[in-house]
Amino acid sequence: MKFEVYQDKKGEWRWRLKHNNGNILATSSEGYKAKADALKCVDNVKSSKDAPVNMV
Numbered sequence: 001m002k003f004e005v006y007q008d009k010k011g012e013w014r015w016r017l018k019h020n021n022g023n024i025l026a027t028s029s030e031g032y033k034a035k036a037d038a039l040k041c042v043d044n045v046k047s048s049k050d051a052p053v054n055m056v
Helices: 035-050
Strands: 002-007 015-020 024-028
Touching: 002 035, 024 035
Parallel strands: none
Antiparallel strands: 002 015, 015 024
């Protein structure tokens, strides 16, 4: 899997997580004015790997 950081049509920065087969598994819910903010969000997602899964 890999994260991709890109600019959308509005010029805002977004991220998406893609599986090796090309399927998009997750995307940013908002655009960011600064690329650094999108990268920080990617880091936050990476660090959440130990977050519990709640069944609702």
